[in-house]
Amino acid sequence: MNVTLIFSLERHGAVIDAYMAGLELAAAAGHDISKIRSVASFFVSRVDTEVDGRLDKLGTPEAKKLRGKAAIANARLAYELFEQKSATDRWKALAKSGANVQRPLWASTSTKDPAFPDTMYVVDLVVADTVNTMPEATLRATADHGELHGDTVHGTYDASRQVFADLEKLGIAYDDVVQVLEDEGVAKFEASWNELLDTIKTNMGSEFR
DSSP: OEEEEEOSHHHHHHHHHHHHHHHHHHHHTTOOGGGOOOEEEEEOHHHHHHHHHHHHHHOOHHHHHTTTTHHHHHHHHHHHHHHHHHTSHHHHHHHHTTOOOOEEEEEOOSOOOTTSOTTHHHHTTOOTTOEEOOOHHHHHHHHHHOOOOSOOSTTOHHHHHHHHHHHHHTTOOHHHHHHHHHHHHHHHHHHHHHHHHHHHHHHHHHHTO
């Protein structure tokens, strides 16, 4: 099960809670919850696209220093939240029954800005119990010249929070950024779904003529 289009920490927390609630219901119904697996798709690079666009409009030295910082900071804090939820008594009880963690999945990991390293959303988000869905170009770049140095998430949480504190000082609000991204994402998914339905209807119609 893949729960997708997650941009905010609040949404990620709700997704984790919903997964645990589902496991509890499944266990109560007599199902083997060790066979249930899930990922939570947390979108990465689009956060930088949105934030950096706002920073570029400001154009100040302080704004330039924060370019390319928000997306990785956001993902790292999402992992911190995952750890916090996994440390609760609620999760420990499920784990004793064989439950599998809902792994964070890093989505949208291609670098959109050529000024940044093309493997940054891979090498800076290496940590246990995660999945990175790299597009082909990013996968090949990582295989070719990606420098992996083990865990690059633990020990970064305070610095990650500071990124958003600094953005807030510049008038860039976290809640607004993630809401814009979620709204845009839902609209794009809805458009794609409607396009798929139209294609199916058209093809089915031609078969019955």
